[in-house]
Amino acid sequence: MDERRTDLQLDTLDGWKRTHTCAQLRATDVDQEVCLMGWVQYRRDHGGIIFIDLRDRTGLTQIKFSPEEHPEIHEKAGHLRTEFVLAVKGTVLARPDDMINPNMATGEIEVLVSAFKLLNTSKTPPFLIEDRVDVSENLRLKYRYLDLRRPRLAKNLVLRHKTAQSVRRYLDDLGFIETETPILTRSTPEGARDFLVPSRVNQGSFYALPQSPQLFKQLLMVGGLERYYQIVKCFRDEDLRADRQPEFTQIDIEMSFVEEEDVMTMAEGMMQTVFRDTLGIEIPTTFERMTYDQAMETYGVDKPDLRFGLPLKDVTSIVRGSGFRLFAKAELVKALKVEGGSVLSRKEIDDYTDFVRIYGAQGLAWIKIKEDTWQSPIAKFLSDEERAGLTKTLGLKPGDIVFFQAGAPDMVNAALGNLRLKLGERFDLIDKDAYRFVWITDFPMLEWNADEKRWTAMHHPFTCPQEGHLEYLKTDPGKARAKAYDMVLNGNEIGGGSIRIHSTELQQEVLAALGIGEQEAEDKFGFLLHAMEYGAPPHGGIAFGLDRLIMLLGDVDSIRDVIAFPKTQKATCLLTDAPNAVDRNQLRELGLRLRETSKSE
C-alpha cells in the first residue's frame, strides 16, 4: 500500500487555468464549465461512478467520473488514490435533493468531469489529511508538509497572515515606517543567552542574533524616524519550555514625542483593528487598567485572568497572633475562597498541594466550611476571634472552601495566584468566549535577584522611572516605579513596553543604581549612551509576541501549531534534521574546533 505508483504517466498543465477554488461553487453556478485543481481527499465508487472530494487550500468540491458519459476518463480515474494531484475540467451539476450536503460549502453541487490531468501521484500518507488525526506530534513534525495540508493548521497560517496584515495596515495608516534592523548583531550578555554566529572574515569574533531590536529601535528614534515598527524574528537560546521556541516573532513598535498614554492608546487601537479584521469581534475601545501592586494584591500575578473572580485576600492581620505558628510568624498570609468548593475531594486537594510546591510552598492549608463545623487540619489552632475575622473578611458560607498560603510575599502570591487559575478551570468559572483585556501599569523599576544578591532591572535598563522616583532608586529601590505597561489578555501577557530614558544623565543614574559601572556600561551599550548625547527625543514603545497572539486569536493550545516549521522542545527540526554536524573545513574556516566532549557522537 505504501508504494507510490510510478507506472502512471504524469500530465503537464499545458495552459490549463483554474477558474474556481474548491470552496467556491454554488447552486447558482450550475451548468457552468469550470476548471478545478487540487488533491484527492476521498474517493468512493458508487454504482459504477467514481466520486472524489477534491481539496485545495480553501475547501472541498465533489467531482464525479461517469462511465457512460466519458468512459475513457472514467477508466483513467480508476487509478486515482488519496493525495494524488489533479486538474479537472467539467460541468457544474446540481446534486439530487437527497445528496445535498448542508455541512459542506459546496454541498449543493458536484462537477461532472469531462477531462482531467494527472499532475502527480502520491504514496499513501502516514496519517489522514483531516483535522481529527490521532498521531504523535513527532510524526506530524517529520511530515510537516502533510500536516500543513490539514485544514486546521492551514487555517492557523492564514490567521497569522491576516493578523500581520491587519497590524501593518493599522500602523501604516498612522505613519509608522516598517524598518528592518540587523539579524547579525552584537552580543550584549544581558537577559537571556544569545545565539552566536562565528565570523569568518573576523576570526575569533562573533555576531549575536538579536533577542529583540530594542537598542536599534531606540537608535532609530535618535535617528529621527519618529514612528517605527517591524514584525521581526527574535532569538533566545534558553532552555525550552512547552510554549517557547528558539526563534519567535515580535511586533515591535517605537514612537517619539510620546508619553505612556499615547503608546497605550495606539496599542488599544491596534488590538481593536486586529480583532475586527480577524475575528469580526468588537472589543472595548479603552482597556481596564490595574497597577502592578493591585494585580499582585488581588490576583497574586502580574498577568491576571479577569474572566473570573476568586480574588486573593490578605488575612495577615487577622491571624497575626494565631495559635497556628506558621500563620502567626509569617510576613504575609493570604486566603483564597471558592464558593461551593467544599466538594473537592481529598485527592484533588493533595494534587493542589503538590502543584503549589512548584512555587516554593511547603504545603497548602485549607478549611472546608460545613453547616456546623470547619473541617480542616488547621481549624483546631484557630481562636473564635480568628474564625470570626475570617468569616467576616472572606464572607464565608457553608459549602465554601478556603485555601491559605503563608510566608514570603513572592511565594504566597505565586502559589495562590496560580492555584486560582487551576480552581477557575476546575469549577468552570471561565467564560471561554470572553476576551478580557487589562493594562498592568506602575511596574517596579527593579526586582531583587536573590541568586546574585542585587537589584536588577525588571524590564530593561533603558526603562524610564516615573517622575520623582529616581530618588527611590538610591533610598528605597523596591519602591521606585517605572513608566512601564503590559497588555494582558485572558491571563496572558501579550505585549509589554515602556517609556525609555532619553537623557544621558538619567540613564547614567539608573545604570549606577543597577550596579552597572561606567566601563561595563560603555562595553555593553556604549553606542546607545553616546547616541543619547546627540539630541535623543522623548520616546517609548511596546512589543507584542505574535505567536502568542495567534494562539489566543485562533484558540490554539500549542505554539507549534501557529508556526509553519516549528522546532521541538529540544530545539531540533524533525523535518530537516537541523541542527546537524558540519564539515570540518567549515569549522576551520571559522577558526573554531569542537571541544573533546562535543565530539562524542
Added chain:
Amino acid sequence: MDERRTDLQLDTLDGWKRTHTCAQLRATDVDQEVCLMGWVQYRRDHGGIIFIDLRDRTGLTQIKFSPEEHPEIHEKAGHLRTEFVLAVKGTVLARPDDMINPNMATGEIEVLVSAFKLLNTSKTPPFLIEDRVDVSENLRLKYRYLDLRRPRLAKNLVLRHKTAQSVRRYLDDLGFIETETPILTRSTPEGARDFLVPSRVNQGSFYALPQSPQLFKQLLMVGGLERYYQIVKCFRDEDLRADRQPEFTQIDIEMSFVEEEDVMTMAEGMMQTVFRDTLGIEIPTTFERMTYDQAMETYGVDKPDLRFGLPLKDVTSIVRGSGFRLFAKAELVKALKVEGGSVLSRKEIDDYTDFVRIYGAQGLAWIKIKEDTWQSPIAKFLSDEERAGLTKTLGLKPGDIVFFQAGAPDMVNAALGNLRLKLGERFDLIDKDAYRFVWITDFPMLEWNADEKRWTAMHHPFTCPQEGHLEYLKTDPGKARAKAYDMVLNGNEIGGGSIRIHSTELQQEVLAALGIGEQEAEDKFGFLLHAMEYGAPPHGGIAFGLDRLIMLLGDVDSIRDVIAFPKTQKATCLLTDAPNAVDRNQLRELGLRLRETSKSE
C-alpha cells in the same frame, strides 16, 4: 564647542500633543494655535529676534522667538543650539512678502512661539544634518543615528517601507499568504558559504542561516499553501563586494498549479503596482522578452541594459581567414561599433584595454574610421575583402570606432558586454529617466564549472527542464534549457525564478545529470525528495532582491544607503562594533574553542 550643555533643565512633555508636522502648515493655517515638535536645524539671530528652522521627519518650519512679545521665552531660547530637541506652542503667522521662501513647503508661514519645552540638548554633531555632507562614509556609519536624520537617508527608508507595503498589498489581494520560514535551519553546503550557529542544546551540531527559503517554500507548496510570499532576510557568508551585504532582503514568492507565463504575469503586475505606488510612474503592462542566447549574442551579458543600443556583432566568419592571426584562429570574434567614437583619446582606449582584462581579455583591438583611412594597430593585417565585410556588417562611417574581442565565447562576451556599458556612459547614450524592463528566458540548465571540471546547475538543482530537454542532459548537457526566467531592469537582475521539478523521478534524473549521487542527495535535501513523493503539485516562483530594487527606485548608488544599519565591506558594524569577542564561558557552553590562530589579537 563639542561639550554638551548639562546645566540646562530638561522639560517633560507633560501632556503636550503635536498638532502638525513640520511640513504641514500653509498660508491657510494663519492665526491657528499649533504645537510642533522636532530638532533645531538652523538658528539665526536677526534684529533681536531668534529664528529657528525646526526639523522633523517630514520637513522644516521656521519658528521665531520675539523679545517683545514673550521676553522670558526669548531668553530661554537663547540657549538653543543645533540638534536640540523642542516642543513649541505658538501662532501661525504669514511671512512678510519679501520673506516668503518658495523653496520650502512651509515657506509662506512662520510660527511665533508663545511657550516651549526643551526636551533635550545635544553635542555639536560631527557633521551637518543636511544632504550635502562631505565626510567619510566610515564617520557616517559610526554616527549612523545622525546620518539617518539627513533627509536623503530618511527618504530611502520611507521608500523602502512604501515598496514593501505596495508589494504586500498587491500579493495579499491575489490570495498570497505571507508565511515565515525558519532562520535557524539546516546547513546544506551548496552554492555560497553558510553562516553557522552552534547549538548549545545539541553540542557539536550547527544551525545554518538560510541563503534563501528555497526548500521551505517548495515544502509549503507540497503542504498545499498554493500561494506563498515572504519579505525575508537571507544570509551569505561570501567575500563582500561593494554592492553586497552579509544579510540582505528578498521578496520571495512561490505558486502552485502554474507555468512560466503565470509567474511572469504576476511579477509584471507587481512591478507595475510598485512603480505606480512609489514613483507614480506607469510602466508597460507586459515586458519585452529575450532568450538567454539572444542576450548573450547581442549584449554579451544575461542582464542587458536596453536603455541604449551598441549591439555586439559576430564577425567571426568575416575574419575567419584573416592575416591577423588572433582573429583567424579564434573561436569567436565580436565587434562593437560606436558612432562618432573616434573622438576617444589614446588614454581612454588604454583605460578600456585595462578594463577588459578584468574579464580575461589579453588586449583590446580597435579601429578608428577616418574619412580616408582606418587608423588602427591592426588595420594593416586586414584584407580589402575583410574591410568591405566589416564595413557592410557594421555599417561603418567616418568618425566611428570599432572594438574587437576574439577568443573563447565567455571571455569575448563578458569583455565586450561590459565595455559596452562603459561606452554607453562615456557617450551619454543612457536615458537616466528610463526604466527598461526585459525578461531573460530559456536559460541553460547547466553551466560548465572549469575549476571543478563538471556541469553544475545554473540556477539550482530544483529547476525544471523545458519539455523534451531532459534528454539533452545526458547527450549534450549545454544544450538543455530550463523553465527559468530573470527580470532585468536597466541592466540589473532584479528578480529571478523558475518552474520547479515536482516529480521525484525527474528530480532524480536531474540530480544524476549533475553528478549528485543518491546518498549525497539524501544527505543534503532528502527531506525535499521525500516530500515530493506525497503529491507535490506543479509549482514555481520568483525572488526579488529588495535592496537592489530600492536602489533603482530611489536612484541610490550605494546599497548601504538603503539599509538602516548596514555593514561595511569587512562585514563589521561601525556603530555597534559587531562582531565582537565573546566571553570564554559562552564558547564553553557551546562546546567550542578557538583555534590558536584565531586568538592572535
